[in-house]
Amino acid sequence: MISELKIKRLPEDVVKKIAAGEVVTGPYAVVKELVENSLDANATRVEIEIVEGGKSLIKVADDGEGMSPEDLLLAVEHHCTSKISSLEDLDRIFTYGFRGEALASIAQVSRLTITTRREEDPTAVVLQVDGGERSSLKESVRQKGTTVEVRDLFFNIPARRRFLKSANVEGRMVTEIVHKFALVSLDQHLVYIKDGKMIYNLPPAGDLKERVVSLFPQVKRDALAELEYREEGIKIGGLISLPIWTSRARSHQFVFVNGRYVRNGLVLAAAERGYAEMLEHGRHPFILLQLELDPEMVDVNVHPQKLEVKFYEEQKVLDAIKRAIRQTLRKHYTLKLTPLPEEAVEKSESTFSVNTSTTPSQSVTVPELQRETSPKFSLFPRKVERIKQLVKPETYEVKVETEKKPVFHLTPFALMKNRYVLCEYEGGLAIVDFHALHERLVYEDLVENLEERTNPQFLVLPVELEMDELLKSTLEEQRDFLESLGFRVSEAGEKYSLVAVPAVLIGGDYTGVVYEILEELKLMGVLEKEKIFKNALASLACHSAFRTGDTPSLEDVTQMIKEMERKNLRTCPHGRPLVYYLEYSELDRYFGRS
Numbered sequence: 271m272i273s274e275l276k277i278k279r280l281p282e283d284v285v286k287k288i289a290a291g292e293v294v295t296g297p298y299a300v301v302k303e304l305v306e307n308s309l310d311a312n313a314t315r316v317e318i319e320i321v322e323g324g325k326s327l328i329k330v331a332d333d334g335e336g337m338s339p340e341d342l343l344l345a346v347e348h349h350c351t352s353k354i355s356s357l358e359d360l361d362r363i364f365t366y367g368f369r370g371e372a373l374a375s376i377a378q379v380s381r382l383t384i385t386t387r388r389e390e391d392p393t394a395v396v397l398q399v400d401g402g403e404r405s406s407l408k409e410s411v412r413q414k415g416t417t418v419e420v421r422d423l424f425f426n427i428p429a430r431r432r433f434l435k436s437a438n439v440e441g442r443m444v445t446e447i448v449h450k451f452a453l454v455s456l457d458q459h460l461v462y463i464k465d466g467k468m469i470y471n472l473p474p475a476g477d478l479k480e481r482v483v484s485l486f487p488q489v490k491r492d493a494l495a496e497l498e499y500r501e502e503g504i505k506i507g508g509l510i511s512l513p514i515w516t517s518r519a520r521s522h523q524f525v526f527v528n529g530r531y532v533r534n535g536l537v538l539a540a541a542e543r544g545y546a547e548m549l550e551h552g553r554h555p556f557i558l559l560q561l562e563l564d565p566e567m568v569d570v571n572v573h574p575q576k577l578e579v580k581f582y583e584e585q586k587v588l589d590a591i592k593r594a595i596r597q598t599l600r601k602h603y604t605l606k607l608t609p610l611p612e613e614a615v616e617k618s619e620s621t622f623s624v625n626t627s628t629t630p631s632q633s634v635t636v637p638e639l640q641r642e643t644s645p646k647f648s649l650f651p652r653k654v655e656r657i658k659q660l661v662k663p664e665t666y667e668v669k670v671e672t673e674k675k676p677v678f679h680l681t682p683f684a685l686m687k688n689r690y691v692l693c694e695y696e697g698g699l700a701i702v703d704f705h706a707l708h709e710r711l712v713y714e715d716l717v718e719n720l721e722e723r724t725n726p727q728f729l730v731l732p733v734e735l736e737m738d739e740l741l742k743s744t745l746e747e748q749r750d751f752l753e754s755l756g757f758r759v760s761e762a763g764e765k766y767s768l769v770a771v772p773a774v775l776i777g778g779d780y781t782g783v784v785y786e787i788l789e790e791l792k793l794m795g796v797l798e799k800e801k802i803f804k805n806a807l808a809s810l811a812c813h814s815a816f817r818t819g820d821t822p823s824l825e826d827v828t829q830m831i832k833e834m835e836r837k838n839l840r841t842c843p844h845g846r847p848l849v850y851y852l853e854y855s856e857l858d859r860y861f862g863r864s
Contacts, residue, residue, distance in 0.1 A: 294375050296434060297324025297423060298443040303372035304418050305451050308332035309458070311416065316455075318448060319463040323440030324423065325431075331417040336388040339395045339407055346382070346399055348374040373418075378402045379430070380423045386416040401426040438747045442792065445469070445739055449485055450531040453524060453558060456481055469739050478509055482558065486522060487736035488785060489556050490515060495602055497559070499594035504563055504587060506594040510541070511556035512602055513548040518809070519789040521740075523557040527568055532579050537561075540588040544595025548603075552844050559591065679835065680849075682828050688821045693831065698853040704827050705816045706842035707834055713811035713843040716774060724756035724772040724810075732760065732767035733780050741788045742766070748791040755806060757784065774814045783813040808843030 294300055301318060308316045311334025321327040337345060348371060376382055377399040387394035394412035398405040424431035434440060441464060448462045452472055462470040475481040483491050493515035499506040508526075525537050541557050542549065549555065569580040581587045680693035680700050691702040716723050737745070745752065745759065745766065752759065756772025771780050786809040790802050816822065822830075833839075834848065841847055 294379055294423075296443065297328055297440050298447045300324065300328050300376055300380075300420055300423065301330065301444050302447050303376065304328070304330035304420075305447075307372065307418075308334055308416070309451075309455060311335045313415065313458065315459040315461070316451075317461040317463070318444075320441065320444050321465055323435075323437035324420075324444050325434055325437060325440060326421065328420040328423070329417065331415065333413065333415040336391070336394075336414050336416055337386045338388060338391070342384060342386055342395060342397050342407070343404075345373050345384070346377045346397065346404065376420055377404075379427055380425065381421040383419040383421075384416065385410050385412050387412045387414055389414045438743065439794075441465075442740055442743055445743070449738075449740075450524060452481060452485055453478075454526050454529055454531065454560075478558070482509060482556075486556075486738045488738065488741070488781075489522065494556065495598050497594055497598050499590070499597060501590055501593075503567065504561070504590045506590060507560040507562070508558040509556070510558070510595060510598060512599070513545065513550075513555065516549060516553035516555050517789070518552060518554070518786050520554045521789060521792070523554065525557075525559045525561070527561045527579050528563065528565060529560075530579075534578070536584070536588060537591060540591045541595055544592040545599065546596070548599065551846060561587070561591075563587070680831050682824060682831055685821070685824055685827065691824075691827050691831070695851075698851060698855075698857070700852070701850045702827075702831060702834075703842075703846070703848055704822070704830060706846050707830050707839070707848050708822075709811050709815035710839050710842045710848065711830060711833060712774065712815045713808055714837065714839070716807050716811055723774040724754070726753075726756045726758055726770040727773050727776055728758070728770045729768070729780075732769045735759070735766045735768055735781060735784060737766065737785070737788070740792065741785065744788045744792050748788075748794060751791060751794075751806075752784075752787065755787070755810065772810065774810060778813040783809050786813075804843075811843050 294303075297320065301320070301324065305316060305318065308330060311332060313332035313334035315333045317329075317331045319327070319329040373382075373384075378401065381401070382399040383396065384399075385394055385396045394410040396408045396410040424434065435443075445462075445464070448460070448470065452460050452470070456475045456478065459474060460470060460472045461468070462472075470485075472481070472484065475484075479491055479494055479496075482489060482494065489511065493511050494509045495512055497506055497508045497510060520538070523538050523541075525532055525534050537559065538557060541559060542554065545555065563581070567582040569582075680695050680702070682691045682693045682702070684692040685704075686692060686701075689703070689705065691704050693700040693702060749759065756770070756775075757768065758770035760767050760769050768780055768784060771778075775783060787806045790805045790809070794802060839848060
């Protein structure tokens with residue numbers, strides 16, 4: 271008796287829809303494929319329009335070469351393409367598309383209409399495909415080029431449509447794709463319309479900086495440096511920001527390989543390593559890398575959406591990127607050493623300030639260190655006054671301890687470089703990052719006194735917010751969230767201004783913290799709301815705390831350390847350690863003492 275087969279061949283229409291899901295993952299993927307087709311057709315003008323985040327309508331129109339009626343019928347069939355014709359062609363791909371799957375896949379999961387005309391054809395032709403069901407060709411009227419309309423994406427696959435995100439989130443993802451094409455298509459006129467509103471009307475750009483600043487107003491032109499580097503088989507161009515402009519998010523980092531946008535964490539990591547120690551921990555520069563390599567040295571056929579590539583000599587490429595970044599930065603930061611006159615050397619002061627009061631645990635002496643003589647609370651009254659609010663009143667008064675302190679009970683005795691505090695404990699030495707510590711104390715205070723600390727304080731003069739389209743749309747969508755933190759934003763036409771900030775931020779970096787919080791809010795729906803709220807409070811704390819260069823007195827820092835010990839704090843709100851411990855036993859081993 272033959273048992274019933276459990277493994278069965280899938281029907282062809284099911285196979286096609288599964289394959290379509292690998293290419294068409296959402297509206298942004300459709301826009302990507304259609305714009306790539308327009309650029310491959312040598313279009314000089316590309317218009318992109320979406321409605322409801324692309325879920326209802328995606329429309330891409332160009333003035334490219336157009337298609338003949340015969341080519342149009344083939345274009346919606348699987349694995350039909352004009353880009354390659356043999357296996358060898360995969361080793362020398364110069365176009366965006368090459369698989370012949372995009373239009374066929376889109377046609378399987380939407381209501382597709384294509385109108386096209388070549389220069390030599392008397393009329394245009396229209397083809398409609400409804401969920402894979404093709405209609406006959408019809409004549410139409412159009413100038414040279416192609417218009418593709420995609421309606422009701424995933425209308426015939428309800429399970430996939432349910433997993434699409436909100437219209438706002440899908441719309442932001444489309445905007446991100448438009449940004450990437452705008453950065454690499456300087457010779458094209460790009461138009462982007464979202465829900466009937468003109469978002470971008472970008473004529474051909476004179477240079478890359480012009481295009482970057484038009485897309486990202488918050489990135490300052492004078493903070494950008496041009497990359498220009500060559501070595502055997504590799505050319506690297508693009509732009510990077512100098513260390514004076516950084517962001518907590520990596521949303522302003524782009525990699526293009528032979529004109530194609532790709533995702534490659536190793537390349538971006540190599541670029542950031544090129545900055546060496548010029549970047550503050552947790553901050554990321556603007557990076558736009560344009561890599562040009564022999565197509566035979568790059569494999570672009572490793573990802574369904576062609577978003578990833580493999581390099582034949584990966585380490586060589588990564589090393590070249592680091593060298594390109596360092597070479598560019600050297601042009602802007604040249605170290606010049608000028609000998610000081612002898613009298614200046616004699617009068618130079620130590621960079622340490624020391625508390626010379628003695629306690630039993632202070633067995634380390636530091637020669638030539640000066641006592642802190644500057645007046646208390648004179649340099650940064652608002653921030654130093656905040657220390658009094660952050661620590662318990664009963665612990666603020668300095669008391670000389672006579673009993674032996676327990677292990678890890680720190681005794682500060684010197685400030686170093688306006689950044690660190692040297693402390694002693696029973697088992698060795700400890701170094702405290704007092705900027706990070708102050709940031710954590712502000713964060714803890716925010717959590718405990720949220721309503722009071724986020725009470726809006728109206729500014730005498732509004733502060734203009736220069737934002738790209740992604741931040742603007744995020745602000746509109748999450749305005750209530752911002753207001754819950756004490757911010758108030760007014761709108762006049764296309765301009766946004768900050769008119770009130772939370773009480774904790776008075777005197778801080780207003781625009782910087784707004785940009786950081788909006789970057790966090792872009793992830794709403796991806797991260798949990800509670801996580802985003804905590805990150806927003808961490809940004810508030812960071813911009814309200816001491817900055818490098820702010821100098822509290824040793825007495826102030828002592829109280830901060832006591833509060834750290836009382837609350838058992840170990841990291842700043844962003845996860846950086848507060849204390850580095852160096853045990854005496856480790857010092858003994860280093861100096862060869864038994």
